[in-house]
Amino acid sequence: MEDDSKGAVGLDLIPQLSLDCVIFGFHDGLLKILLLRWKETEEWSLPGGIVLQRESVDDAANRVLMERTGLTEIFLKQFHTFGDLHRYDKKELQDKLGHVISTEHWYDRAVSIGYFALVDYAMVFPNPDKYTDECKWVDLKEVPKLLFDHNAILEKAIQSLRRELSFQPLGYNLLPEKFTMPELMRLYEAVLDKKIDPRNFQKKILKSGIVIRLEEVKRGLAHKSPFLYRFDKERYEEVLEDGGLFFV
Amino acid sequence: MEDDSKGAVGLDLIPQLSLDCVIFGFHDGLLKILLLRWKETEEWSLPGGIVLQRESVDDAANRVLMERTGLTEIFLKQFHTFGDLHRYDKKELQDKLGHVISTEHWYDRAVSIGYFALVDYAMVFPNPDKYTDECKWVDLKEVPKLLFDHNAILEKAIQSLRRELSFQPLGYNLLPEKFTMPELMRLYEAVLDKKIDPRNFQKKILKSGIVIRLEEVKRGLAHKSPFLYRFDKERYEEVLEDGGLFFV
DNA sequence: ACAAAAGTGTTAAGATTACACCCATGT
DNA sequence: ACATGGGTGTAATCTTAACACTTTTGT
Numbered sequence: 001m002e003d004d005s006k007g008a009v010g011l012d013l014i015p016q017l018s019l020d021c022v023i024f025g026f027h028d029g030l031l032k033i034l035l036l037r038w039k040e041t042e043e044w045s046l047p048g049g050i051v052l053q054r055e056s057v058d059d060a061a062n063r064v065l066m067e068r069t070g071l072t073e074i075f076l077k078q079f080h081t082f083g084d085l086h087r088y089d090k091k092e093l094q095d096k097l098g099h100v101i102s103t104e105h106w107y108d109r110a111v112s113i114g115y116f117a118l119v120d121y122a123m124v125f126p127n128p129d130k131y132t133d134e135c136k137w138v139d140l141k142e143v144p145k146l147l148f149d150h151n152a153i154l155e156k157a158i159q160s161l162r163r164e165l166s167f168q169p170l171g172y173n174l175l176p177e178k179f180t181m182p183e184l185m186r187l188y189e190a191v192l193d194k195k196i197d198p199r200n201f202q203k204k205i206l207k208s209g210i211v212i213r214l215e216e217v218k219r220g221l222a223h224k225s226p227f228l229y230r231f232d233k234e235r236y237e238e239v240l241e242d243g244g245l246f247f248v
Numbered sequence: 249m250e251d252d253s254k255g256a257v258g259l260d261l262i263p264q265l266s267l268d269c270v271i272f273g274f275h276d277g278l279l280k281i282l283l284l285r286w287k288e289t290e291e292w293s294l295p296g297g298i299v300l301q302r303e304s305v306d307d308a309a310n311r312v313l314m315e316r317t318g319l320t321e322i323f324l325k326q327f328h329t330f331g332d333l334h335r336y337d338k339k340e341l342q343d344k345l346g347h348v349i350s351t352e353h354w355y356d357r358a359v360s361i362g363y364f365a366l367v368d369y370a371m372v373f374p375n376p377d378k379y380t381d382e383c384k385w386v387d388l389k390e391v392p393k394l395l396f397d398h399n400a401i402l403e404k405a406i407q408s409l410r411r412e413l414s415f416q417p418l419g420y421n422l423l424p425e426k427f428t429m430p431e432l433m434r435l436y437e438a439v440l441d442k443k444i445d446p447r448n449f450q451k452k453i454l455k456s457g458i459v460i461r462l463e464e465v466k467r468g469l470a471h472k473s474p475f476l477y478r479f480d481k482e483r484y485e486e487v488l489e490d491g492g493l494f495f496v
Numbered sequence: 497a498c499a500a501a502a503g504t505g506t507t508a509a510g511a512t513t514a515c516a517c518c519c520a521t522g523t
Numbered sequence: 524a525c526a527t528g529g530g531t532g533t534a535a536t537c538t539t540a541a542c543a544c545t546t547t548t549g550t
Contacts, residue, residue: 016262017359057331057359081329081361083305111265111305111361113329163415182529199531200513217520223528224520430502447504448540471501472547503546511538519530 013050019061019113020048020082020150022157023069025121026174029183030139031190033154034068034126037134038147039100045147046154047135048112061115068135070125075118075173079160080153083111087149096147100131116157118173140190165191168240169210172231180218180226181205209235261298267309267361268296268330268398270405271317273369274422277431278387279438281402282316282374285382286395287348293395294402295383296360309363316383318373323366323421327408328401331359335397344395348379364405366421388438413439416488417458420479428466428474429453457483 023034035044049064051057058076065074087109094103126135138144143154164170170191171184185201205211212232217225271282283292297312299305306324313322335357342351374383386392391402412418418439419432433449453459460480465473 014264014359017265051331051359053357054333056333057329060331078329081305081326083299083308083361085302085304109301111262111299113331113359166414167411180529197514198529199515202531204512220522221528222522223526224530226529428502445540445542446502447542450503451505452539467548469501470549471499472503474502498550500548501546502548504544505542507541509538509540511536513536514534515532517531519528521527521529523525523527 012053014053016107016110017051017113018048018110019051019057019064019115020046020153021061021064021068021076022046022114022116022154023065024116024118024161024174025124025137026187026190027121027137029186029190030141031187032121032137032139033143034124034135035138035143035146036068036128036132037136038097038131039133041096041100043096043147044138044144046150047129049129051113057113061113065117065119067129068127069117069119069123070127071119071123076115077117077160077164078113078115080114080156081111082114082149082153084149085109087112088147093147097131112153114153114157116161118170120174120176122176161191169208169236172233172236178214178216178218178228178230180228182226184211184229208239210239260301262301264355264358265299265361266296266358267299267305267312267363268294268401269309269312269316269324270294270362270364270402271313272364272366272409272422273372273385274435274438275369275385277434277438278389279435280369280385280387281391282372282383283386283391283394284316284376284380285384286345286379287381289344289348291344291395292386292392294398295377297377299361305361309361313365313367315377316375317365317367317371318375319367319371324363325365325408325412326361326363328362328404329359330362330397330401332397333357335360336395341395345379360401362401362405364409366418368422368424370424409439417456417484420481420484426462426464426466426476426478428476430474432459432477456487458487 025032025034034047036047037044047064047068049060051060055063058078061076061078062072062074065076066072090103090106090108093106097103121137126137128135143151145151146154165188171179171187174187175183181202182198184205185196185198188201189196210232211229214228214230216228218228219225273280273282282295284295285292295312295316297308299308303311306326309324309326310320310322313324314320338351338354338356341354345351369385374385376383391399393399394402413436419427419435422435423431429450430446432453433444433446436449437444458480459477462476462478464476466476467473
């Protein structure tokens with residue numbers, strides 16, 4: 001959502017400012033993002049919202065995430081602010097979304113702050129907003145043409161996520177509490193979009209000390225039962241701090 | 249500058265939105281930033297400005313830079329957007345800056361987009377704006393308490409610059425066309441705030457191929473004359489692209 | 497002649513990559 | 524029993540880090 005039809009100046013929101021969230025989840029070895037389908041259309045967009053006068057921009061992003069996923073204490077990171085002049089075409093939007101919101105009173109332009117979130121897929125209850133019929137996970141590889149400049153925003157979010165990965169371990173927020181080494185590896189493969197050698201991966205992860213092997217295996221997989229691991233939160237956060245030595 | 253006393257809604261600027269620039273230069277082995285001293289005060293701030301309705305945010309940042317430095321085609325990068333509720337205290341500002349702008353009509357809050365720029369120190373003609381008496385280079389280690397939340401913005405800019413350095417070579421925009429290896433090294437030392445071994449540094453830079461040694465030395469230094477180098481722009485940009493393999 | 501900075505090579509340690517076979521499980 | 528994915532070690536290469544003396548220049 002880019003802005004609000006009630007976005008006349010003087011109300012309780014910051015005019016011409018919006019935020020958009022790229023909410024990443026991980027399921028079945030695939031990276032997913034949450035998308036919204038606008039009412040009575042086949043038009044999709046990223047979840048977004050406005051910034052109220054009496055909340056910080058970070059709080060606004062957390063509010064949007066809470067509304068769409070039901071989750072609080074989400075890993076949420078601002079990655080870029082999009083301020084080009086022609087981020088959307090009012091005529092095109094009037095055609096596509098006119099029956100949901102009249103764009104008559106839309107701003108001629110808006111600036112949008114981009115956030116990405118990493119969440120545990122299984123914990124999310126996707127929840128559409130008042131403009132949309134559907135909120136659902138979409139495979140990153142199957143994202144359709146989106147409204148506004150949201151494909152570009154998504155692209156930049158993925159870049160930022162990959163870059164983040166070079167400084168910080170990843171997974172604490174995207175995986176369930178107990179996970180297997182192949183699951184963690186497939187997460188890295190999905191984010192980096194490349195194959196990783198399982199021996200080298202395991203070596204690196206174990207050396208970093210961010211995970212602890214449990215005395216448990218995951219059963220019911222029709223194959224050899226993989227060990228379960230959990231993150232060593234303290235060590236994990238230490239590595240987050242120095243930022244340094246981490247890529248796969 | 250946070251916003252504008254003419255910032256009433258409906259004029260030609262985006263209300264409650266500003267931008268702030270951290271302009272880095274390098275001189276005498278020290279990192280410097282451009283600061284503004286507000287009229288008839290000893291209060292300092294980062295250069296900043298507003299975003300016009302008919303310009304992109306990037307264009308607005310370029311405009312501000314042009315106005316403060318005289319330079320165009322500057323290396324300019326957005327690094328963070330600052331959206332906390334209490335980025336400035338109107339009462340305090342009224343006391344300090346009331347004689348320059350009445351804060352009566354200031355917004356209760358504004359969101360500011362942070363950019364950093366890397367410029368060739370020697371090419372800059374610092375130029376105050378209408379609210380300020382002085383625009384000058386200040387040693388990064390001697391930055392005073394700044395107005396607004398500008399010390400925090402500066403801190404984040406430095407972090408971003410360091411992080412950038414891990415992905416991209418640095419220097420093309422901060423050094424003159426011809427430079428010596430020790431100059432380049434001191435730039436890295438200044439940015440990273442640590443000592444670097446000159447042998448290892450030279451090896452790494454030469455291997456990356458981003459510089460070319462000229463058949464010239466720099467004379468008049470009362471010591472052994474260092475070779476001059478210039479950047480190999482194509483190779484430099486190649487390394488910028490892959491981002492990968494670059495830190496010191 | 498001296499002081500100050502520039503220039504340069506080797507070695508050891510650590511990190512990264514490449515690579516292939518056996519094992520455990522559910523069907 | 525078999526098909527499937529899980530689990531594991533070693534060797535070669537590359538990268539990084541540590542380290543000190545000679546050269547050149549202006550004064």
